[in-house]
Amino acid sequence: MAHFDTEYQRLEVSYNDSPPGEEDMLVHVPEGSKSLWHHIENLDLFFQRVYNLHQKNGFTCMLLGEIFELVQLVFVVAFTVFLANCVDYDILFANKMVNHTHHLHESIKVTLPDAFLPANVCSARIRNNVVVIFIMVIAGVFWLHRLIKFIYNICCYWEIRSFYINALKISMADLPYFTWQEVQARIIEIQKEHQMCIHKKELTELDIYHRILRFKNYMVAMVNKSLLPIRYRLPMLGDVIFYTRGLKYNFELIFFWGPGSLFENEWSLKPEYKRGGNRLELADKLSARILWIGIANFLLCPIILIWQILYAFFSYTEVIKREPGSLGARCWSLYGRCYLRHFNELDHELMSRLSKGYKASSKYMNCFMSPLLTVVAKNVAFFAGSILAVLISLTIYDEDVLAVEHVLTTITLLGVCITICRSFIPDKHMVFCPEQLLKVILAHIHYMPDHWQGNAHRYETRDEFSQLFQYKAVFILEELLSPVITPFILIFCLRRKSLEIIDFFRNFTVEVVGVGDTCSFAQMDVRQHGHPAWMSAGKTEASIYQQAEDGKTELSLMHFAITNPRWQPPRESTHFISQLKEKVQREAANCQQGMAEKHLFSSIQSIQSESEPHSLIANLLVGPPSLTSFQYAQEGHGAHHSSHIGSSDVASALRSLSPLSTSQHLRGSFSSTLAKGEGTPLITARGLAGSTTDTRTASSGSSAWEGQLTSMVLSEYASNEMSIHAVYMHELHKQQVRTEPARHVWHRQDSDDSSESAPEDSEANRTLPRSATFPFPGALSRQEGSTAPMVGQRRYGCTPDGASGTSRPGSRMSRLPMGGWTEDVQAGRHHDTVPEEGSDDEQPPQIHKIT
């Protein structure tokens, strides 16, 4: 290589490279990395930890909780071993006399320590028992693993704690008073200063949600598109949903973080899965992996089973003894939580929503009492009750009755029996109004298949609802069965879906600058995933394969916009939201005109004529404390009345917080119209609520108490507003569907016609055209055919063309209409180069995305 001496030569005069006198001229002050929080390596984990710490109410609570979990584990194992090996049951059951040598002639009292075997006998028994030793070793390894994880977690969370204290300026003692929205607002605030994420100057709410919920969004989308094999048709039981924690854990292991999973790290899908070229090989690979994991599950099954049984025994026995009715209580099933979850909905938001719907839901389920069972239960309860009464009165007369063998047992059993019977006897004063109850439920759970409305009184509806809202006892039973069934599901059902899974991940993954690979549904883009029957007709360009079912995109968008009022949605979404809000407002205004005269009787009338959406709004608005009492009167709890009474105080508090500007904020505008029918204090409160949201972070200078009250009140309003919107959207959807043939059926048919899938509710449904999840509900063999209207495979990472590309700076893999169904033959060569060094986008710099 030629070496020229050019004019750019180094000055050879001074060895320290600085010409004399320069010290005086150019002096820099280092900024230093004063903040520890700039440029965080793994923002996903970081935000998740920040969220967890918030949800667990601070560091101390979390520490204690984790320590107790560890202790509990030791206790369960140790106690079980002790019970199995060190207790002389013959003494306990008094089959054998205790030989106390020193007082032979006295009456012998048996104490608990008498029943224990001496330590040396005990340890000998343990040592000789191979099974026990084996279990203990396994438990020990498991415990050690947990301990290491615990220590690691503590170290990590200590960092998060100092992040809260130093960066967010929230002390641990105050943390429980902050809502997540406030914490989030502060995080967004400090991003400007600390630059945690280096891609963007500013973070948005959606970025944070995406990172925390990356995998959950995928799961929600997969359940929404009926991709996961969790629905089975069994010969005797009919339609069954089987989705347990164990199964969920395995799904996550396979897709997201297990060895060889589809994701190479928290934030990016492996590049080979983004290309359609070798999808068949990848599907084979995935199915092999599922097979291995299934076999591992099968081998570990006894251990997991033993653990589940022990754990269930120790955690539930006490509860069942205390209140046997709790087994008859219901809870939201794991499937229900997935089905009802919005995209980008955090755990606490979901749980509060579902808890609000709990009362109405259990009431609804209780409407369906089998008359036959009631008669039987009444009589069984009568007979059991009489025996119990005699036994109890005898006991009261002389407590020696208790000493008679099995009397205590009988009393306990009879008590349990009566409680169970009582749960089958309906409340005398209960009114049967399932249709309304279902509407109240809908206001909280936001999702419901179309055919439930109008069929609320039918047993089919009840059965389907019970899949979302199951008995606690069933839940426990399923958890116990899970270790046995999971391997079979993995090996025989999930493997068959591997190609669809590969296609799903390829087609529905977008890369967002500064966030990484996320599920494209979670972008909540109406244009790409909207469903024409859910108010996005004309806006959506999605094929049937791309449409989210049940209006999930639209409802999620509304939910996110309402819970995060400061979020700036992209243009089309803003349009969608404002249009919908306007509609709701107009309806509300319309019915208010008619409200004045028929104030009294319209409440009854409007319930009857529910076909029109505006009557629904009337329904909500009518009556003295209209909105909330409609929802809550049914449930008969006054939690909301308190917030009503409090609202006038709130109004004054709010007034002090924010200037009386009428912000054009959506919530403000909507709620003020809504509030016209209500008492004046509420109007001001609500009107102000909107403007306060904007100034919320700005006004953090005011006293902490006021700020917290504001955000509590706001979140309360937000949930009510979302309820109204959800009900309204469902109502509109119902109208729309009525005009055209039904586009939707509950329990969409799976894409392969394997025997256990593809349930239909009734023969009638079968004739309806359906917008089933996949374009070809037919046989698997058809997949290979080119029946799909291939619009051209757009490859991952390429800029979408014209119209779709310009609208949004964040690059996204735009619509990929069923790309998964055809082989991509035009894979360019340069795309085969696998970038290893974490290159997040594969574009040359000149078209590098700027956000």
Next chain:
Amino acid sequence: MNCRSQVLEVSVEGRQVDEAMLALLHTILLHRSTGKFHYKKEGTYSIGTVGIQDIDCDFIDFTFVRLSSDELDRAIRKAVGEFKDALRSSGNDGAGQISLEFYQKKKSRWPFSDECIPWEVWSIKVNVVNLANEQERQICREKVGEKLGEKVINIVEVINRHEYLPKMPTQSEVDNVFDTSLKDVQPYLYKISFQITDSLGTSVSTTMRRLIKDTLAL
């Protein structure tokens, strides 16, 4: 994730590989280096000067500017040489990728070792083409020169954006941000790595090896 990444792609002839790589890597490093810092007592510092020199390529019609630091040049040449050898030994018309990663170190608490957090990664994808005759070579010589010119402009454009750079460190932290081992210049901490793409895709043996590794990792 939390790092920017830039991808450059070039198609060159076998003998042009190292010059093209040197040109691009040096151009990036030129803009990602400063003079040596000299810290003063009051927590301030002054920056030393940086020499630059023009380098003419033998096999490409191209001249680029690089820091006149022989140590830096030696380090980069070594990495590029290894890359070229690997590319050649892969046999058939290879394709490969060399990446230059800038990172900063972050001190961690006791149980963890220091983390190296990358903030910018430049990946250069190389396609090696085979040319039949001298005339084509001549054309290629000019074309590659033009292409490299464009790439350099790209690089400068990217670097000119106002984007995240590690903050200027205090004296105690200077090793976490800059590579202070060189005596005449001070580039940001960087790492060069490369990988060769098999044109056949992943072979059977690597798949098997990965499978075993995965099974063990379980």
